[in-house]
Amino acid sequence: MSAQAPAGAAPAAGLKKFLPLIGAVAIWGGNWPVMKLGLAHVSPLWFAALRFGSAALISVVVLGALRRLRLPTRQEWPLVVSVGLLQMGAFTALALWALQYVAPGRASVVAYATAIWVIPLSALVLGERPSRLQWLATAFSYAGIAVIVAPALGGWELHTVMGLTMLLGASLAWSVSIIHLRAHRAVRLGADMIPWECAVATVPLLLLALFRDGTPDLGAMADIWPVILYTGPLATALTFIVVLNVTQSLPPAATSIAMLGVPLLGLLLSAVAWHERISADLSIGLALIGLGVITTALAPRLGKLAASR
Structure with a gap:
């Protein structure tokens, strides 16, 4: 007779697989207020x-x-150069420059909104045909960014606008690197x-x-x-x-959703360390971007479920 696994062993083993990713998300979230200090x-x-x-x-x-x-x-080598110059170098330089004008919590939310670029660029550059759910996810992300950026544009605070533009440029640099990697999946x-x-x-x-x-x-x-x-x-x-x-x-959906914790944690830690106010526009914007990330991550699974019916 084979020995049965103790009750709760499977969930515990599953959680163990996620612990390193959770730790990484926590470290990256904390990186935003720390960079502001530097x-x-x-x-x-x-x-x-x-x-x-x-x-x-x-x-x-x-x-x-x-x-x-x-x-x-x-x-x-071409992919190494792409990641080094775009995802690391350009992203970080622009994000750090923007931190001089934008609070770290808000900055982390905008910089991580790569979904506003990745799906349109995939269609334009790679010839992919995104599903309706993926376009819906992009729309959620655009709406979230619009809600976050609108207050700065309304008052035309030049430094804040410059900072937000740099953060959008940082997310674009990362997105181009993602597209390059996807074009060379082999x-x-x-x-x-x-x-x-x-x-x-x-x-x-x-x-x-x-x-x-x-x-x-x-x-x-x-x-x-x-x-x-x-x-x-x-x-x-x-x-x-x-x-x-x-x-x-780990499944890509799990990783994508977990990475949403980076700007969320960055926002919370920034509120504690730098007394950044978590305003209504920032909360709504983050929620919309989060909805976009979750929709993107779950789109393949939901598409398969719809096709099987």
Whole structure:
């Protein structure tokens, strides 16, 4: 007679699979108020360069210790460059610059709204035919962004408008990287590519920081070393390694919905750390964007259910 699993063992095992992803979401959510703290000491470009430079170093050490360090192949290099320049470098530089004008909670919500770009770009660039549910998800996301951006446009607060425009540019940069990866689905980038992606992001950021801001204040950098350790080695290198390993074993819908926790947690922590007011427009906008993410994630499953009837 085979031994039966104890009651509750299956749910506990299922929860264990999600724990690393939950931890990553918590770290990324906390990254937004932490980045705001770092910007009080160094420029956005230097902050971004320090973030990815430190992440590149620690990921080399970690993957080297795991004996998983290797150079990208010829097929992987274009995707590595795309992720490094767009998803990491451009996204972070624009987001950090925007944090000078937009509160971190609101900034995290707008920056993570990649759905406003991904589905239209998929149709335009990849020739995909999104379902009605996917277009509905995009409409929810557009409505959410409109609700969040409208107050700034109504009062024409120039700095806030600039910040929100940068955040939309950051989400666009990430979305273009997503489209590039989807166009080359035969090539999958694993955690062993993170050192090279971070290095690709670091080089242009470092050159831009030197050209625009000059030599950094070493004293200021010494003051924010805990912030750099959080944003670089922890919130970039180690978290990306964990997320890439975990998401390959989880359904895409679960991952997409879980990632919605990043701006939500960023908003809540920003309210505590920076006394950011969670206004009605921000709450409604986040809810609409969240509805868009959930609709996108569940669209394939709902489509199959409809077709089977």
